[in-house]
Amino acid sequence: MRSLVIAASLALGAAAAFGASLAQADNLKIGYIDPLSGGGASVGEVGLKHFQFLADEINAKGGVNGQQIEIVPFDGKTNPQESLIQAQKAIDQGIRFITQGNGSSVAGALLDFVAKYNDRNPGKEVLYFNYAAVDPVLTNDKCSFWHFRWDANSDIKMAALTNFLKQRPAVKKIYLINQDYSFGQSVRTQARAMLKEKRPDIEIVGDELHPLLKITDFSPYIAKIKASGADTVITGNWGQDIALLLKAAADAGLQTDFYTYYAGGAGGPTAIKQTGLSDRVFDIVEGNANDAPASAQKTEQEFRDKYGVTLWYPRAVNEMRMFAKAANEAKSNDPKAVAAKLEDMKVEGFDGGEIVMRKDDHQLFQDMFVRSFGPLKPGQKFDEEKTGWGWTTQGRVAGKDTLLPTTCKMERP
Numbered sequence: 001m002r003s004l005v006i007a008a009s010l011a012l013g014a015a016a017a018f019g020a021s022l023a024q025a026d027n028l029k030i031g032y033i034d035p036l037s038g039g040g041a042s043v044g045e046v047g048l049k050h051f052q053f054l055a056d057e058i059n060a061k062g063g064v065n066g067q068q069i070e071i072v073p074f075d076g077k078t079n080p081q082e083s084l085i086q087a088q089k090a091i092d093q094g095i096r097f098i099t100q101g102n103g104s105s106v107a108g109a110l111l112d113f114v115a116k117y118n119d120r121n122p123g124k125e126v127l128y129f130n131y132a133a134v135d136p137v138l139t140n141d142k143c144s145f146w147h148f149r150w151d152a153n154s155d156i157k158m159a160a161l162t163n164f165l166k167q168r169p170a171v172k173k174i175y176l177i178n179q180d181y182s183f184g185q186s187v188r189t190q191a192r193a194m195l196k197e198k199r200p201d202i203e204i205v206g207d208e209l210h211p212l213l214k215i216t217d218f219s220p221y222i223a224k225i226k227a228s229g230a231d232t233v234i235t236g237n238w239g240q241d242i243a244l245l246l247k248a249a250a251d252a253g254l255q256t257d258f259y260t261y262y263a264g265g266a267g268g269p270t271a272i273k274q275t276g277l278s279d280r281v282f283d284i285v286e287g288n289a290n291d292a293p294a295s296a297q298k299t300e301q302e303f304r305d306k307y308g309v310t311l312w313y314p315r316a317v318n319e320m321r322m323f324a325k326a327a328n329e330a331k332s333n334d335p336k337a338v339a340a341k342l343e344d345m346k347v348e349g350f351d352g353g354e355i356v357m358r359k360d361d362h363q364l365f366q367d368m369f370v371r372s373f374g375p376l377k378p379g380q381k382f383d384e385e386k387t388g389w390g391w392t393t394q395g396r397v398a399g400k401d402t403l404l405p406t407t408c409k410m411e412r413p
Helices: 002-025 038-060 080-092 104-120 154-165 182-198 219-228 240-252 268-275 294-305 314-330 335-343
Strands: 030-034 069-075 097-100 126-128 147-149 173-181 202-209 232-235 257-260 281-285 346-348 354-358 364-367 369-374 389-397
Touching: 030 038, 030 080, 038 069, 038 294, 038 314, 069 080, 080 097, 080 104, 097 104, 104 126, 104 147, 104 182, 126 335, 147 364, 154 182, 154 281, 154 369, 154 389, 173 182, 173 219, 173 346, 182 202, 182 232, 182 294, 202 219, 219 240, 240 257, 240 268, 268 389, 314 335
Parallel strands: 030 069, 030 097, 097 126, 126 147, 173 202, 173 232, 232 257, 257 281
Antiparallel strands: 281 369, 346 354, 354 364, 369 389
């Protein structure tokens, strides 16, 4: 009798496990490929929290075409070869949507991999959503029907920054310091070109490239900046490379303005506070929580309450919401059908204003904000990393004014 009870219990357990596995198999899975170890882990792990939070938001509203979204993490280690291995693992698990953002070299490799895979596997295509890799070539000469980008590319960001700098006559001497890979090289090239056009009186007193996510002590670089007499630094550094750069500047007492792409990332705000450079460190972003619409501020607060960190990626919100809208409108979770609906889609962005996914190259256009970091101002709600300092908008560029031509010659299936 006891053996019959045990057998029945085992059978029930097996049935429950089988049912759970079936339910999981029925989920709509998105492969998240970003660094979860190494120097980029601080940004990769927070990015993962964004997508898990957003999946929960969509699932609470019924999911996508009746399926619940499941985010499946893969550690790409900010390495193109490792990321391709992880992409293949995702495909082997039946995943047909992948998202990635940290590292344009990784993005370029993934874009090529997905395009070639789709050519060889008609009817089993994979769609690649890019939320943060900003090398302009990805939506120009390397553009693909199977790739969509929700972040402004580095040319768009530099155009907005240099338009802002054009109005600041006190800027006379600029030092460029960037990571030595495709994105960092693009930042330095476009900074030189756009400054020459808009502010030919500015002198570039230094131009430095350094290894990506390998430097643990930036004091030698800061010493060079100090010796150059620069009044301003422009950098595209991200992850530990921006946090450690600012920390070294604080330690050396460097008194310059910093114009950055990613000073708002993990450790950046704390390092800025240590510099004491109130409202002298700027970034260029697609939104600012302190003057966002009420709905965005509510989501920001919910995210902070849940994870204890800032919602860094409004673009991830736009990505996931547009994905759900496209799939539901297509009445299909097939990647090709979703891609067709995303083309030329116009919606209200997370931080307000109309955003549009340009059909020609799959580049999103949106309003851009130049912010500075300093003590919270009256009426501001959100500080960063418990510093008591927060971001203040200093300039806003309308999405229509960020439009740049593309060299993309899209081949559609």
